[in-house]
Amino acid sequence: MTANPLAPAWLRVPDDADALDPRVWSRSARRDEAGVISVGGVSSADLAARFGTPLYVVDEADFRSRAEETRAAFDRALAGIGSRAIVYYAGKAFLSAEIARWVTAAGLRVDVCTGGELAVALAAGVTPARIGFHGNNKSRAEIDRAVGIGVGAIVIDSLVEIERIAGAAARHGVVQPVRLRVNSGVHASTHEYLATAREDQKFGIALSDTADAVGAIRSHPGLRFLGLHSHIGSQIFGTDGFAEAARRLLEVHADLLDGGEVPELNLGGGFGVAYTSVDDAADIGDLADGIAEVVASECARLGIAVPTVAVEPGRSIAGPAGTTLYTVGTIKDVQVTAESGETAVRRYVSVDGGMSDNARPALYRADYTVRLAGRRSGADPALVRIAGKHCESGDLVVLADYLPGDVAPDDLVAVPVTGAYCWSLASNYNHVGRPPVIAVLDGEARVIVHGETEDDLLARDAGITRAESTS
Template sequence: MSQSPLAPAWLDVPDDANALAPAVWSSGATRAATGEIAIAGVTATALAREFGTPLYVVDEADARARATAVKAAFDREFARVGSAARVYYAGKAFLSTQVVRWMLDAGLNIDTCTGGELAVALAAGADPARIGLHGNNKSLAEIDRAVSVGVGAIVIDSLIEIDRVADAAARHGRVQNVRLRINSGVHASTHEYLATAREDQKFGIPLAEAEGTVERIRSRPQLRFLGLHSHIGSQIFESDGFAEAARRLLAVHARLLAGGEVPELNLGGGFGIAYTSVDEPLAFDEIAARFARIVADGAAEAGVPVPIVAIEPGRSIVGPAGATLYEVGTIKDVLVDGEHVRRYVSVDGGMSDNARTALYGADYSVRIANRVTDAAPALVRVAGKHCESGDIVVQADYLPGDVAPGDLLAVPATGAYCWSLASNYNHLGRPPVVAVRDGAARVIVRGETEADLLVRDVILDPVRADEPDRALEGDQ
């Protein structure tokens, strides 16, 4: 079969439109003897029957194994260069109390960036000393709570936060560990909106201002400076950007040592994953080996000891562990340019459960999950049910040409930034999250019902509905 002219250049016609590309799916994803996709031994049909669709499915063993692997790799490689590593799970990728516990079990710390994420980590039983707090606009309440519970580190993102964190520490009689986020000017190979170390953006302190800012931090006895922090972007497949960022930061790091201790260097996260069969992410062993060489060489060039290195992977741990199940509703062949046909396969979810395609033009893969078929591959676009033309889940992939209403579709690599970015657009409830392991499934985040959507509507609550009127009467 020849390639459709509507297909992107990277997408090849598959020999088998039922096959599961191993790099894209979790380690527990297989085709069962019935032809169904099974994850950790639980079939798509069984999952949909018990929990409904759309449904986020997380392969628990896969997520735990990735967390264990990244920590082991960084521990090993940095021990080889005479240092150590601290691995923080970036909770913004996907956070629930169960996921926090999986990460803690694997020896990871937890990185949070809002009061809500901090609350989840604490509710899961995380030792506050193993929690970090990020954010470019941390509220006074968020800072106060983080200091009061004893979080292990707060990332200073602006000059005003120096006094805010120090004042909170003084109130609570603590000395608070802090890092300073630096805008290194390094541009990662990534989507424009995902690049977070550009000069013209909201995060961090310019590199040229780092030394003066650290001097201000050190002037406050309530603060202990741990080191510089950098994050150059997300979904990164190479290490060149990290190498340049580390080189720039280590030059400043060396000068800062003259004024006091600088035990750490935090290089952030952003390691890419495979969303399609052509994506080639680096394995954790290779990432860790490259990082150790980068930091060791940079430290030698700067003439300083190799610092402890902190990293913050999120997507690379939980992203491949997740998949989303949908049910096909309508199918529509649309004539494009008066000549070529694009098949729109619409499902019962969309941008409310996966905003990344609309936000970033992200590519995903898709497979029929409830059966196999020998029908010839057909180019499809998987669309959602929302009132937006940009409501696309999968921009382009090949499915068997007999895909039909009622079929289940599975979209892999949705463990990161799908539930986290989910919304109630068009008053759809956010789907549940189910963890599967050893042939069993359990809900770890309850899905929202229509009752949940209505419970906050004040007009439907007679007591609350009366309150504004009473307030107005009092003003009079």
Template sequence: MAPNPLAPAWLALPADANDLAPGLWPANAARTDAGELALGGVTASELVARFGTPLYVVDEADARARAAELRSVFETEFARIGSAVHVYYAGKAFLSTDVVRWMLEAGLNIDVCTTGELAVALAAGADPARLGYHGNNKSLAEIDEAARVRIGSLVIDSEIEIARVAAAAARHGVVLNVRLRVNSGVHASTHDFLATSHEDQKFGVVLDDAARLVTLIRAEKSLRFIGLHCHIGSQIFGADGFAESASRLLAVHAALLAGGPVPELNLGGGFGIAYTSADTPTPIAELAARLADIVQAECARRAIPVPDVAFEPGRVIIGPAGVTLYEVGTIKPVDISGATRLYVSVDGGMSDNIRPALYGADYSVRLANRVSDAAPALVRLAGKHCESGDVVVNAAYLPGDVTPGDLAAVPATGAYCWSLSNNYNYLGRPPVIAVGGGEARLLIRGETIDDLLARDTGVLHAAGVSTKVSTKVSTRVSTSSTQATQATNGKTGITR
């Protein structure tokens, strides 16, 4: 059988359209003897019967193992060159109180960038000393809250933040550890929206301004400068970009030592994962060894001590641990120049995975409820939203007898799917569950129509309920492990 001429060049015609390609699925994903997909020992049909579709599924053991392995290999490689490593899990990839606990128990710190993410980390019982705070436009209230809880470190992203952070720290009687985010000018080989270290963008300051801004930071008694920070992008394969960025950063790092200690260098995150069989991400052990060698060589070249090094991975830990389950609704064959593409529409779409529409991201898909010996057919897994660009999987092969009612499973959706989810067309965001050892449990409940209507004051008004809201807004976040206040949306409490 020849490949479909409508297929992209990278998409190979599979020998078996039922196979679970290595590297794309969680460690505990497998086919049962009956051919059904099982995740963490629970079949897809069992999960759907209990939780419905669309459904985000996270293999807990896989996520924990990836976190522990990453920390272990980075610590081992950097200990080899006389350095200590601080690993921060990038909460923006996916955050819940359970995930915070998994990461902390694996020995990682947590990176947050809003009061909401901070609230989740604190509600999980995280020690604020193990939290780092990011953001290019941290509000005065957010900075104040970070200082109040005595955040472990905060990234200064612009000159204007120096005085703001210093004032907040002084007000709360603390000395805050701060990093300065700089743009090394290295352009990561990724989508333009994911490349975050070129000069013409919103994050950080140009490298030439670093010395002057560090002088301003060091002049503030309530701030302690701990080092430079740079994040060159996301979904990066290979170490070349990190190598060049580290070289440029360490040149400035060396110059800064003349004015005082610079105990750390933060090289960010952005390590890539496989979304399709054509993707070849760098193995973590290889990446850690290469980065350690780079830092050692650059420090030796400049005759400076090797600093502590920090990293902020997110996607590489939680992304491969996640799978999204959908139910197939309609099948529509479309003939184009003598070739046929099957449009397979499911009950989700860009509300639960906006990355294909936002970045042109490619994903894979397999039938989850059964296997089939039907010949592979080129499919486009489409969503149900009112957008022609509402596509979950642009191109993949499925058995040609795919039919309404089938379950479709999309792997590698643990990162930037739930966290970017939305209510377009008034769809509720799906639930997130954890699986392991043949059991499933709810991490984040799905939204119902009642949840969506509860925010519409017109509904309350029609029911005769007062919609008056106090103009006094609190930004205080409780450190209780069971409650957080989010005054921005008028809700109190975190559903567990």
């Protein structure tokens, strides 16, 4: 079949529009003889009937196994160069009490960046010493709470935070471990808004200011300097960016050893995942080996001991484990003139969710995959754009993919790799309630985050509650 001229160059017409590419779908995703997709041994049709749509579905075994594999890979790689690894799960990708328990059970620590994320981790029973606290604008109250409960490490993001954290440590009579976030100048090959190591941005301090900042940290008896922290971006494939960042940071790390201990080096996260069949996500073992290799070689060149290496993956653990289910509402064929001058049809398939449950396509023009979830079809593939229900022209869930041409209203469709930065970026735009999150494992399904109802939304409206209380 000839490709639709409106399709992006990377998108190929599938031989089978019902096929599930294992590089994209969670490890337990299957399509049965009737064509119904199941995850974790639970039918998507049953999930939709029981919990409604839109619906976030998390493959618990997939999530847990990726967390365990990540820790094991970095433990092995760093042990191989005479060091050790610290792996934090980046809670910003997706955090709930159950998620926090899964990652800590896998031997990971938890990275948070707001008081709310800290509260979730604590409510889940995470030991404060196993929590790292990020953020470019941590409030005085957040800092005081973190220091008071004994958070394991606070990442200093600006010079003003040195005094604030030192003041909190003095009030509580403790020594607070801290890291210093620096901009390595390494520009990750990623979307402009996801590149977070450039000099002209809100995170961290310039590498050239590091010595003075660390001197200020060391001047406070209530602060213990752990080491430098870097984050070069997100959705990064390969190790080249991490290798270059490590080289630049270790040069400074070596100089800092003249003034005292520097036991750690934190290289952040940003490990990419495959959202489509053309994405080439690096194997976590290869990433760990590549990072360990460059750290070892640079330390040997500089004549210094290999530090403990910390990393902060989130998306690479949570993303592939998630799938979102939607119900098709309306279908609209639109005649469009392609750049080639040809006229072709773009089929808009509108679903009952949208940018309120997945903001990434609107924010970053992020690509996703879609498949029919409730039946099998032998129809020829048709180019589709999965649109949301919100009053924005940019409210798109899948910018371009092929579905069977007989896709129809009330069909159930599934979008994979939605475990990261979907629920965590969800909103109530147009007064739509955020969907529930369901964990599936061994044929069982359970709610791990409740969905929101209209009553939940109305309960927050003081004008409504005030009127009811006076009536």
